[in-house]
Amino acid sequence: MSYSNIPAGKDAPNDIYVIIEIPANAAPIKYEIDKDSDALFVDRFMGTAMFYPANYGYVPNTLSEDGDPLDVLVVTPHPVAAGSVIRCRPVGKLNMEDDGGIDAKLIAVPHEKLSPLYKDVQEYTDLPPLLISQVEHFFSH
Structure with missing residues (x-):
């Protein structure tokens, strides 16, 4: 299987596919799927004791302003295994910046x-306030 053969979604931008790289509640280790080999690599060990508040992945066959595929946080009732593809509906966006410039993160639900x-849930503000706080805290530290 090649992740590059997976479309951005059934009806992007409203109905998207997300390839999960890091499950919800995972230890603070940043993983990335290598776009050439489709292997899951350890990108880095994060210098924080926080866990991922939601599943973290990307929309295949997209390109965001930082030159990488569009990042997505997927809120689910249970952690989704790394390497899984999940059909989602975007409900919001976090505008972030990193060394590469603008690094937006979509927030989506199954x-x-x-x-x-x-x-x-029509907007991210319809999610539980505690979860919203956890997401904001995670990405601000």
């Missing part, structure tokens, strides 16, 4: 065909 839990 498509309603995967779980009815998030059918009433």
Whole structure:
């Protein structure tokens, strides 16, 4: 299987596919799927004791302003295994900056065909306030 053969979604930008690199609640280790080999590499050990507040991945066959595929945080009821592809619906965006410049992160929930839990979530502010605080705290430290 090649991740490069996976489209951005069924109806992007409203119905997207996300390739998970890091499951929710994972230890502070940054993993990245190498776009040439499709292997999951350890990118770095993060200097924080925090866990990932949501699944972290990217939309295949996209290019964000920093030159990488578009990053996505996927809120799910359970952690999703690294390397999995999940159909999602974006509900918000975090505007971040890193050494490469603008580094936006989409916030998404599973498509309603995967779980009815998030059918009433239309914007990220509809998510639990504690989760929103955890996401903001994670990316500001």
